[in-house]
Amino acid sequence: MFSFIARRAGAAVGTLFLSSVLVFLAVQALPGDVATQVLGKDATPDAVSALREKLKLDQPAWERYIDWIGGALHGDFGLSLVSGKAVGGEVGLYLGNSALIALVTVLFAVTGSIVLGILAGLYRDRWPDHLISTVSLIGMSVPEFVVATVLVLCFSVALPWFPAVVLYGPEASVGQLMPAVWLPALALAVVMAAYIVRMARTSVIDVMASEYVTTARLKGLSTWRVVTRHALPSALLPTLHVIALNVAWLAGGVAVVENVFNYPGIGKLMLASVQNRDLPVIQAIALISAVVYVVCNLAADLGAMALNPKLRTRGRTR
Amino acid sequence: MPDIHHPGRRSVLAAATAGAASLGASWLLTGCTGASAAPALPMDAKGGSPDRGGTLRIARPPASDAETLDPASALSAYEYLGALYNRLVRVGANGDLVPDLAESWEPDAKARTWTFRIRAGVTFHDGRKLTSADAAYTLRHILAKETASPQAAVLAPLIDTKKLRTPDAHTLVVPLKTPNAEFPSLLTHYNCYVIPDGSARGIGRTGVGTGPFKLESFTPAGPGRITAYKDHWAGRPVLDAIDFYSVADMSARSNALLAGQVDLLSQTNLDFATARVVAASDRATIARVENAQWYVLPMLTTEKPFTDVRVRQAMKLAYDPEHVVKVALQGAGTAGWDNPVPPSDPAHITAHPKHDPEQARHLLKKAGHEGLTVDLYTSSYDPVFTPMALAYQDSAKRAGIRIRVKTASADSYYTQIWMKKPLMATYWYTGRPVDQLFTQVFRSGSSYNETAWSDKGFDALLDRARQETDDERRRELYGEAQTFVVEKGGAMTPMFADRLVGISRKVRGYAEHGFEFDYLGIGLKGA
Numbered sequence: 001m002f003s004f005i006a007r008r009a010g011a012a013v014g015t016l017f018l019s020s021v022l023v024f025l026a027v028q029a030l031p032g033d034v035a036t037q038v039l040g041k042d043a044t045p046d047a048v049s050a051l052r053e054k055l056k057l058d059q060p061a062w063e064r065y066i067d068w069i070g071g072a073l074h075g076d077f078g079l080s081l082v083s084g085k086a087v088g089g090e091v092g093l094y095l096g097n098s099a100l101i102a103l104v105t106v107l108f109a110v111t112g113s114i115v116l117g118i119l120a121g122l123y124r125d126r127w128p129d130h131l132i133s134t135v136s137l138i139g140m141s142v143p144e145f146v147v148a149t150v151l152v153l154c155f156s157v158a159l160p161w162f163p164a165v166v167l168y169g170p171e172a173s174v175g176q177l178m179p180a181v182w183l184p185a186l187a188l189a190v191v192m193a194a195y196i197v198r199m200a201r202t203s204v205i206d207v208m209a210s211e212y213v214t215t216a217r218l219k220g221l222s223t224w225r226v227v228t229r230h231a232l233p234s235a236l237l238p239t240l241h242v243i244a245l246n247v248a249w250l251a252g253g254v255a256v257v258e259n260v261f262n263y264p265g266i267g268k269l270m271l272a273s274v275q276n277r278d279l280p281v282i283q284a285i286a287l288i289s290a291v292v293y294v295v296c297n298l299a300a301d302l303g304a305m306a307l308n309p310k311l312r313t314r315g316r317t318r
Numbered sequence: 319m320p321d322i323h324h325p326g327r328r329s330v331l332a333a334a335t336a337g338a339a340s341l342g343a344s345w346l347l348t349g350c351t352g353a354s355a356a357p358a359l360p361m362d363a364k365g366g367s368p369d370r371g372g373t374l375r376i377a378r379p380p381a382s383d384a385e386t387l388d389p390a391s392a393l394s395a396y397e398y399l400g401a402l403y404n405r406l407v408r409v410g411a412n413g414d415l416v417p418d419l420a421e422s423w424e425p426d427a428k429a430r431t432w433t434f435r436i437r438a439g440v441t442f443h444d445g446r447k448l449t450s451a452d453a454a455y456t457l458r459h460i461l462a463k464e465t466a467s468p469q470a471a472v473l474a475p476l477i478d479t480k481k482l483r484t485p486d487a488h489t490l491v492v493p494l495k496t497p498n499a500e501f502p503s504l505l506t507h508y509n510c511y512v513i514p515d516g517s518a519r520g521i522g523r524t525g526v527g528t529g530p531f532k533l534e535s536f537t538p539a540g541p542g543r544i545t546a547y548k549d550h551w552a553g554r555p556v557l558d559a560i561d562f563y564s565v566a567d568m569s570a571r572s573n574a575l576l577a578g579q580v581d582l583l584s585q586t587n588l589d590f591a592t593a594r595v596v597a598a599s600d601r602a603t604i605a606r607v608e609n610a611q612w613y614v615l616p617m618l619t620t621e622k623p624f625t626d627v628r629v630r631q632a633m634k635l636a637y638d639p640e641h642v643v644k645v646a647l648q649g650a651g652t653a654g655w656d657n658p659v660p661p662s663d664p665a666h667i668t669a670h671p672k673h674d675p676e677q678a679r680h681l682l683k684k685a686g687h688e689g690l691t692v693d694l695y696t697s698s699y700d701p702v703f704t705p706m707a708l709a710y711q712d713s714a715k716r717a718g719i720r721i722r723v724k725t726a727s728a729d730s731y732y733t734q735i736w737m738k739k740p741l742m743a744t745y746w747y748t749g750r751p752v753d754q755l756f757t758q759v760f761r762s763g764s765s766y767n768e769t770a771w772s773d774k775g776f777d778a779l780l781d782r783a784r785q786e787t788d789d790e791r792r793r794e795l796y797g798e799a800q801t802f803v804v805e806k807g808g809a810m811t812p813m814f815a816d817r818l819v820g821i822s823r824k825v826r827g828y829a830e831h832g833f834e835f836d837y838l839g840i841g842l843k844g845a
Contacts, residue, residue: 083383083538149569156577157599164577165570167377167563169540259567262574272539272566275729276382 008301012294019290020072024065027283055081055279068283077284082273087280091269091288093170098258098265100177101184102250109189110196110243117200118235122227124205132197140194148187148260155183165262172264184261188254192246199242203235210234233307240307244300248293359590359597359604359650359818368826368841373559377571377580380539380564386522387536389511390460390467396508397562397584398536401544401837402443403511403527406434406453406490407502409749411831413663415502419448419512419528420490429499429787434490440551442514443532450484455515457482457492465518469509471765472757476501497785499792503751508833530555530837540564556827556841568592572820575602581822581842587611588818589701590648596820603823607830609652609660610817613706613745615694616768619808621740623692627806628685634810635671636678636717637710642812645709646702650818654811656804658755659796661814662831665752667797670804678717691720695742697731703743706812737768744768748814749832752796756780760803769808776802 052058056067071078077087113136120132139147156164166172166180207213208231216226255267262268266285273281381394389399407423410416420434440448458479460467476494483491494501504510512528513521525533528551531544542562548554563580565571572592574580578601588596588604597604617624617633624630639653652661655670682688694711696703704725711721726735735742750758758764761780762772779802783795803809821828826843829836 080383085383149573152573152577156573160577164573164579165377165565167375167541167565167574167579169537169564260570260573262565262567262570268566272380272382 004305005302008298012298015294016290019294020069020287021065023283023286023290024061024068027279027286028061072284072287078280080278080281082276082278082281087284090170091266091281091284094264094266094269095288097170097172097177097263098254098267100174101181101188101254101258101263101265102247104181104185105188105192105250106247108185109193109246112189113193113196114200114236114239116193117197117239118204118227118232120197120201121204121208121235124201129201133201136194136197139190140198142191143256144187144191145256145260147190148184148257151183151187152260166264167262168264170264170269177263180261180263184254184257184263187257187260188250192250195242195246196239199239200235203238204231207231207235237304237307240300240303241297244296248289248296359593359606366826366843368556368839368843370556370841371558372842373561374557374582374825374840374842375561375563375580376582376584377563377565377574377586378584379568379571379586380566383538385538387525387533388465388518388522389513390456390465390469390509391522392509393468396833397835398525398533398542398544399508399511400529400833400835401531401560402525402529402533403513404440404529405510405512406436406505409503409506409751409832409834411829411834413665413751415506415751419453420502423502425499425501425787427787429497429501429785430494432492432494432501434492434502436488436490437551438488440528441549442528443526443547444514446514448512448528449487449515450490451487452515453490453512454482454484455517456510456512459513459518460509462518467509468765469504469507472504472507472754476504496781498753499787500751500753500784503753504757506751507754531560534559550838552838555838557837560837572596575820575822577601578822581825582828583820586820587700587702587815588820590650590818593818593820601823602820605819605821605825605828605830606650607817607819609662609814610748610831611651611702611745611815612658612660612748612811613654613702613743613813613815614658614768615706615710615741615743615810615812616737617808617810618737618740618770619772620770623685623687623690624740624808626685626687628681629687629690630808631805632678632681632685632687632690632717633714633719634678634804635674635681636719637713637810637812638673639812640673641713642706642709645712646705647813647815651813651815654813656807656809656811657800658759658803658809658811659752659800660748662748663752665793665796665800667800669801675717678719682718689718689720691722692741693722693724693739695724695726695735695739697726697728697735697743699728699731700743700745702745702815707743710810710812737770745815747832749834752799753780753784756796756799756803760807760809771806771808773802773806776806 056064068078075088077091079085080087080090083090116132120129123129152164155161162183163180166177168176213226213231216230254265255271258265258267259271269281270285273285376397378397385395386392387395387398387402389403392399404419406418406420407415408418419437419440421437423432423434425432434453436448436450436453442448457477459465461470461474461477461479476496476498477492478495481493485491514526517524517526523536525536530547530550530552532547534543534545536542541564543559545559546555546557565574568586569592571583571586572588575583575596576599593604596602617630619625619630634656639655643649643651643653657667657670659666682690694707696707698704704723707723711723714721736744757780758766760767760771760776762777776799779795779799783792783799786792786795819830824842824844825840827836827839827841829839
């Protein structure tokens with residue numbers, strides 16, 4: 001079991017190293033010279049070359065990579081090229097705001113969609129299944145900005161229950177952000193729920209058709225007991241990975257929804273930084289997103305192991 | 319990022335989402351209110367007088383974390399600048415110069431030395447009295463190298479800062495290096511707001527000026543607040559305060575207006591679909607700023623085939639600007655006929671060659687470019703770019719010109735495409751005086767000369783015009799300059815478009831032209 005954890009952790013570190021290299025290379029490949037983008041088009045050639053020197057753009061790429069990754073390991077992501085503030089603190093601020101949405105989304109979307117998925121699986125091919133499957137399919141197919149816009153028009157414009165956009169900056173308190181969290185979370189939940197619903201449904205159907213559920217039923221256990229004690233843990237297993245991937249997507253890729261709601265989160269910061277070619281910020285966000293992805297996947301694997309005795313012992317039987 | 323173009327860095331997503339958003343919006347509003355699918359856009363905002371007091375909430379596009387309130391070097395934050403500061407002279411609604419902090423100004427006989435009488439009884443927000451020393455300091459600050467003011471390139475060849483004189487507290491004497499009868503018009507630029515003597519170091523954060531509002535808070539690319547300055551020399555403004563909010567996405571900005579979270583969208587020219595949705599709403603409506611946007615298809619005169627003046631002429635004769643106005647603006651604008659001087663400018667001349675595809679064909683044949691094929695670059699940076707390009711493409715077909723419309727990425731459009739590709743779409747705000755317009759955009763070697771056009775004859779004509787002290791004669795010379803640009807220049811000006819501004823139905827007294835905004839008169843009714 002420990003060797004399994006060690007192996008998975010090793011793979012995670014390897015993945016992170018590879019993604020840090022890819023992030024670095026990708027950012028280097030952004031069109032537009034950094035120095036000219038920062039100084040504006042009226043900059044004199046002298047100023048541009050001075051800035052290039054200051055940003056160490058004249059050094060070879062591998063040296064700059066070592067510099068950057070060395071700092072990142074100590075939590076030092078450098079200074080923003082645009083605001084001049086420390087990147088770590090700024091990114092942390094926005095990341096915290098995004099985490100608020102992510103938390104609400106996960107609480108509602110994950111619990112809600114697991115329940116719906118199980119219901120659909122249990123009522124396979126009957127009307128609750130048809131209804132849930134159709135609605136989740138629609139949710140999956142509609143892009144999140146459409147969902148978000150429709151939500152705004154319904155619940156901010158037509159019925160003024162929630163704010164349409166966030167007018168506060170990144171320093172807003174949780175209390176200030178709270179009223180504005182529900183619509184973005186709902187929009188993300190709709191898009192995310194579809195995957196989880198479908199995965200949970202399929203797993204429940206598979207498990208309910210398995211031999212041990214048949215055995216449990218033959219033993220005379222009530223359907224409720226069969227479902228909660230025997231079917232659910234096994235059905236949740238494959239769903240875990242889907243949830244993990246979705247949570248990672250939440251943390252890293254909510255740029256679209258955050259822009260519709262003007263929510264001061266990491267997605268919005270990322271977009272602004274790409275537009276300003278604020279390289280240290282872009283690199284930090286990309287690296288943090290990679291960490292979130294890897295950690296979520298690792299957690300899903302370990303969670304799966306906890307739920308599945310077979311996986312737990314695999315290290316030994318081999 | 320050119321400062322005088324659309325100042326907002328619209329998000330990459332804006333254009334992608336705006337279309338779908340407005341589709342959704344119009345569908346929903348139609349469903350909810352039963353309004354017709356395409357209501358006509360109102361011509362004007364509601365009249366009537368506002369109630370005294372209240373706070374106006376404005377959503378603006380964030381520029382960058384490097385934003386500053388130092389007017390000399392500011393490339394954004396226009397809303398703050400106009401409210402916090404005054405200039406010596408400003409542009410009136412009819413395009414003429416009107417007094418601001420200077421009560422009057424006059425040249426000597428040769429227009430080589432200008433004397434400005436500075437208004438008495440004006441105080442800065444910190445209580446200090448305005449004197450001519452502040453005006454002189456402002457000019458020196460603009461011209462100082464470390465300020466890096468975009469306006470320095472225009473003023474530096476004219477003013478020798480060492481020779482500025484302030485014979486008394488309310489007189490400023492500006493000796494010029496070369497005679498210029500249009501000099502005061504150059505001071506209407508938004509980089510020329512007057513700041514207190516010696517304030518250069520802190521002005522970017524303090525925002526101390528003589529304007530109708532004083533600064534309470536300011537966050538670069540974030541929220542801010544200004545409050546009425548009760549001792550303003552022209553009387554106190556109607557409003558008590560203005561709150562500014564930064565909203566990057568255009569559809570998010572209009573959603574905020576529709577939901578009643580803000581009262582006005584600044585620096586936002588709404589696309590037609592969104593404008594219809596806004597106009598159909600109970601809370602918001604559309605105000606127009608007539609001919610506020612000057613749309614251009616610049617041809618780089620240093621790139622083939624546009625090095626040949628016959629090709630440029632053919633490109634202009636080939637298309638019908640009336641058609642472009644009809645298609646791209648749905649009629650909300652005026653045909654430009656390749657004359658960059660807007661119809662509202664007193665110097666504007668109406669003479670122009672007619673649309674003539676046959677003549678265009680003939681010219682192309684003579685230049686050896688029969689059946690010309692060129693790429694025309696656009697982007698989603700502005701909602702009108704692509705419709706304009708397609709309308710041009712359609713119209714030019716009759717002259718046998720094949721246009722391939724190419725869409726480039728919006729976020730690097732002004733660094734990768736503008737002034738680099740031989741033919742592309744762009745626009746400017748109108749409202750700059752005619753001499754400033756020609757000097758900045760058409761004179762040889764100017765940094766904003768987007769067609770890289772260089773014509774000694776034209777430059778000489780400009781020099782003659784700005785030295786001419788007889789107003790009537792000078793106006794004629796600027797007329798000749800327009801003809802020059804229409805016949806030989808590299809810029810096609812298909813049209814001037816109305817800017818469609820989203821405002822709350824509670825807003826009264828909204829008035830805007832060029833870079834001028836009436837902060838004194840604007841207010842709210844029943845807020």
